[in-house]
Amino acid sequence: MKGRPSFHERAEIVARVVTCGGLTLEGTSVSTLETCVAVRELNLCFDIGKGPRYAAGMDHVLLTHAHQDHAVGIALHIATRKLLDLPPPVIYLPEVIVEDMRNLISAWERLERRKTRYTLVGVRPGVRYDMRKGLFFRAFPTEHSLPSTGFQVFEERKKLKPEYIGLDGPAIVELKKRGVEITDPVEIAVVTFIGDSTITPLDRFPEMLKSQVVIMECTFLAPEDRPMAKKKRHTHLADIIERADMFGCEHLVLSHFSTRYTREDVNRELAAALPESLKAKTKILY
Ligand SMILES: [Zn+2]
Ligand SMILES: [Zn+2]
Numbered sequence: 001m002k003g004r005p006s007f008h009e010r011a012e013i014v015a016r017v018v019t020c021g022g023l024t025l026e027g028t029s030v031s032t033l034e035t036c037v038a039v040r041e042l043n044l045c046f047d048i049g050k051g052p053r054y055a056a057g058m059d060h061v062l063l064t065h066a067h068q069d070h071a072v073g074i075a076l077h078i079a080t081r082k083l084l085d086l087p088p089p090v091i092y093l094p095e096v097i098v099e100d101m102r103n104l105i106s107a108w109e110r111l112e113r114r115k116t117r118y119t120l121v122g123v124r125p126g127v128r129y130d131m132r133k134g135l136f137f138r139a140f141p142t143e144h145s146l147p148s149t150g151f152q153v154f155e156e157r158k159k160l161k162p163e164y165i166g167l168d169g170p171a172i173v174e175l176k177k178r179g180v181e182i183t184d185p186v187e188i189a190v191v192t193f194i195g196d197s198t199i200t201p202l203d204r205f206p207e208m209l210k211s212q213v214v215i216m217e218c219t220f221l222a223p224e225d226r227p228m229a230k231k232k233r234h235t236h237l238a239d240i241i242e243r244a245d246m247f248g249c250e251h252l253v254l255s256h257f258s259t260r261y262t263r264e265d266v267n268r269e270l271a272a273a274l275p276e277s278l279k280a281k282t283k284i285l286y
Pocket of ligand 1: 031035069070196256
C-alpha cells in the first residue's frame with residue numbers, strides 16, 4: 001500500500017448505489033466513518049450511520065451494533081421521520097443494548113423538548129421476526145468488540161403443493177372454495193448483512209452465505225494488516241479467500257474498508273487477490 005490517504009480522501013462519503021439480485025443497495029460503508037445501507041425494495045436499512053437522508057424513507061432499521069459510525073443517527077432517523085409525517089420506525093437491535101439505546105433516544109427527546117414515536121425490538125439469534133406479510137428475518141450472532149448481530153432476510157412465497165401441480169384453473173378454484181390449503185410456504189433467503197465481525201460466524205452458520213445477496217465487511221486487505229484485523233475483531237480479505245468455496249450466494253458485496261486504503265488500493269487488491277469464482281460475483285460498496 002502507498003502512504004496513508006489524505007484526510008479529504010478518507011472523509012469523502014458519498015452514497016453509492018449498487019444493484020444486484022433485484023435489489024437496490026443505496027448507502028455507504030467505510031470503517032470508522034459511516035455505515036448505512038438502505039434496501040429500497042425491502043423498505044429497510046442495515047445500520048443507520050449518521051441518519052442520512054437516503055435512509056429516512058425506510059420503515060425498518062436492522063442495527064448490527066452500537067459503534068457510533070453505525071448507530072449514532074438513530075435519534076435523528078426517528079425525529080426526521082416524524083417531521084416528514086412518516087410512520088414511526090421499527091428498529092431491531094441486539095437485545096442487550098435495547099435499554100441503553102432507549103435511554104439515549106430519551107435524552108435527545110428531553111434535549112429537544114419533544115416526544116418521538118418509535119419501536120425498539122431486541123433480537124435474539126435464530127428467532128424469526130416478521131417485518132411485513134411475506135418478509136421476515138432471522139438474526140445470527142456475530143463476533144465483534146461489543147455485542148453485535150447479523151441479519152438474514154427472507155421472503156416467504158407460496159408454492160403449489162406437489163399433489164396439486166398440473167390441476168387446471170377451475171379445479172384449483174374449486175379446492176380454494178372448499179377451504180383446502182393448496183400451497184406450501186417457501187422461504188427465499190434474499191439478503192444477508194453480516195455487519196462488523198471476525199470471519200468466525202461464517203464457519204458456525206454457513207447457511208447465511210446462501211442468500212441471493214451477501215453484504216459483508218472486509219475491513220483489512222494488506223497481508224501485513226492481518227494481526228490488526230484479529231485485534232480489532234474485523235474480517236481480512238485473506239479470511240474470505242480461504243473460504244471462497246463457501247460462498248453459495250449469487251452476489252457478494254464487500255464493504256467497510258479501512259480508511260487506510262484509497263479506493264484505488266481496494267480495487268487493485270481485490271482484483272489481484274480474489275479467485276475468479278468470487279471475482280465474478282463480487283461488487284464493492286464504499
Ligand atoms: Zn464498523
Ligand atoms: Zn464496529
